Amino acid sequence: MNVVIVGAGIAGLATALSLEAAGIRDLRIFERAPEIRGLGVGINLLPHAVRELTELGVADRIEALGVAPSRLAYYNRHGQPIWSEPRGLDAGYRWPQLSVHRGRLQLALVDLVRERLGDVIETGHRLVGVSEGADAATATFETETGDVDATGDVVVGADGIHSALRAIRYPAEGAPPWSGLTLWRGTAVIPGYLDGRTMIMAGDGDQKFVAYPLGAPDAEGRQRVNFIAERRGEGSPDADWNRAVDPAPIVELFRGWRFDWLDVPAAIAAADEILEYPMVDRDALPQWTFGRTTLIGDAAHAMYPNGSNGGSQAILDARILAFHLATAPTIAAALDAYEADRRPATAKLLEMTRQTGPERVMQLAYERAPEGFADIHDVIPADELAEIAAAYKRAAGFHPDVLNTRASMTVEAAARRPSATQATS
Structure with missing residues (x-):
C-alpha cells in the first residue's frame, strides 16, 4: 500500500509513525512550508494521546521535552477556586498528561519519522x-x-485548519468561523505558582487566562510556563496568524488580575514573544472520505482549544486510520471504518467545545456569582461540577474507566491483512 500524506504537522507525522508501526512503510509526506521550523507555543497531550505515543514506542522521547502536570484547577477572574482535579497518573490513568512546546514536539516527530522511514x-x-x-x-x-504529481492508494489530508484538500472537497465553505474571541499565546519565565505542576484556567466566557508549566522550577523557584490570554471583542478574524504583538495592551486588559498565588499581568509582560490568534474552528462535515482520499486532524475537525484536546484528537485519528488500513479487507472498507469511528465522535466533541467544554464551570460561576463567592458549592453543587468534568472526558475518549481498559490499537503482525503493504482494492 502506498500512502500520500499532505501536511507535516502533528497529524501528518503521527499518521506516518502509526502507518509504519502497522506495517505500512511505503508512504510520503508533502509539506507546504519550505522548511519545518517547529513553530508555536505550548500544547497539552492528554492521557489518551500519550497512550498511543507509548504504544508507538515514542513517549519517552516526547516526555523528555516537557512536564507532566499533576492537577488542573479552574478559578474565576478574582482568583477564587471553582474546581480542581488530579490529572494524568495522579488521576488514576496508566499514562500521564504531557505539556510540551508544540514546535519541539513537531521537530521530535520529524526526527522519529526520518529514523524509522x-x-x-x-x-x-x-x-x-x-x-x-x-x-x-x-x-x-x-x-x-x-507541478509535481504524487499517486497513492490513499491520500490523507493532514494539512490543518486551512486544509487545501478540504477546500477542494468543499469549495464553498469559506474561512473558518470566528468565535469573537482573540487569543494571545506566549511563554515566559516567572516565579513558580501553586505546586509547580498545576495547569490553571481563570476567568469566564468573555475573558480568560490559562497557564501551565513547560519545565521544572530552577534553583530560584522560577519556571517556564506557557500561557494563553483570551478576550472577547478584541482583535479580528483576519489577524495574521503567528503575528507577534506588543504585550503592553494585553497587560492592560488583565491589569486587575493579580492573585495571591499568581500575578497575571506580570506573566504577560515577561513573555519572550506574544503571538495573536483569532479563536476559530470549523463546522462539522457530513463526509470526510471521497474515493481514496480522507481528512485527519484539524483538516477534518478543527475545534476551539477548550479542553486542550486538538493535538490529542489528531493522534487518535492517526492511530485509528492506520489500524483500519492495516486490518480491513479493502481500502474502501478501511476508510469507511475510520470515518465511522471518528467523524461522529469528533462532531460531538466539537459541539461541546463550542459550549466551552469542561471550562463551562467557569462560565457558570460567572453567571451565578459575577462578583465572586464565599464557597463555590453555594453557587454550583459539587455533583454538577463533577459531572461537567466527567461528561467531557467521556465524549473525548479519555475517561479513565474507559481508557485504561479498552483494547489497544496496535496492529500485531498476525492481525494485518495479507495485502496490507500492497493492496489496491
Missing part, C-alpha cells in the same frame, strides 16, 4: 489538486520548479 518528507509542496483513478488517487503539488 528515511527521507520521506518533501517540503515546499503546496497541494493544488487531486484526481481519482480506478484504484488510486493522485495529488498535484505546486513547487518552485513546477
Whole structure:
C-alpha cells in the first residue's frame, strides 16, 4: 500500500509513525512550508494521546521535552477556586498528561519519522489538486520548479485548519468561523505558582487566562510556563496568524488580575514573544472520505482549544486510520471504518467545545456569582461540577474507566491483512 500524506504537522507525522508501526512503510509526506521550523507555543497531550505515543514506542522521547502536570484547577477572574482535579497518573490513568512546546514536539516527530522511514518528507509542496483513478488517487503539488504529481492508494489530508484538500472537497465553505474571541499565546519565565505542576484556567466566557508549566522550577523557584490570554471583542478574524504583538495592551486588559498565588499581568509582560490568534474552528462535515482520499486532524475537525484536546484528537485519528488500513479487507472498507469511528465522535466533541467544554464551570460561576463567592458549592453543587468534568472526558475518549481498559490499537503482525503493504482494492 502506498500512502500520500499532505501536511507535516502533528497529524501528518503521527499518521506516518502509526502507518509504519502497522506495517505500512511505503508512504510520503508533502509539506507546504519550505522548511519545518517547529513553530508555536505550548500544547497539552492528554492521557489518551500519550497512550498511543507509548504504544508507538515514542513517549519517552516526547516526555523528555516537557512536564507532566499533576492537577488542573479552574478559578474565576478574582482568583477564587471553582474546581480542581488530579490529572494524568495522579488521576488514576496508566499514562500521564504531557505539556510540551508544540514546535519541539513537531521537530521530535520529524526526527522519529526520518529514523524509522528515511527521507520521506518533501517540503515546499503546496497541494493544488487531486484526481481519482480506478484504484488510486493522485495529488498535484505546486513547487518552485513546477507541478509535481504524487499517486497513492490513499491520500490523507493532514494539512490543518486551512486544509487545501478540504477546500477542494468543499469549495464553498469559506474561512473558518470566528468565535469573537482573540487569543494571545506566549511563554515566559516567572516565579513558580501553586505546586509547580498545576495547569490553571481563570476567568469566564468573555475573558480568560490559562497557564501551565513547560519545565521544572530552577534553583530560584522560577519556571517556564506557557500561557494563553483570551478576550472577547478584541482583535479580528483576519489577524495574521503567528503575528507577534506588543504585550503592553494585553497587560492592560488583565491589569486587575493579580492573585495571591499568581500575578497575571506580570506573566504577560515577561513573555519572550506574544503571538495573536483569532479563536476559530470549523463546522462539522457530513463526509470526510471521497474515493481514496480522507481528512485527519484539524483538516477534518478543527475545534476551539477548550479542553486542550486538538493535538490529542489528531493522534487518535492517526492511530485509528492506520489500524483500519492495516486490518480491513479493502481500502474502501478501511476508510469507511475510520470515518465511522471518528467523524461522529469528533462532531460531538466539537459541539461541546463550542459550549466551552469542561471550562463551562467557569462560565457558570460567572453567571451565578459575577462578583465572586464565599464557597463555590453555594453557587454550583459539587455533583454538577463533577459531572461537567466527567461528561467531557467521556465524549473525548479519555475517561479513565474507559481508557485504561479498552483494547489497544496496535496492529500485531498476525492481525494485518495479507495485502496490507500492497493492496489496491
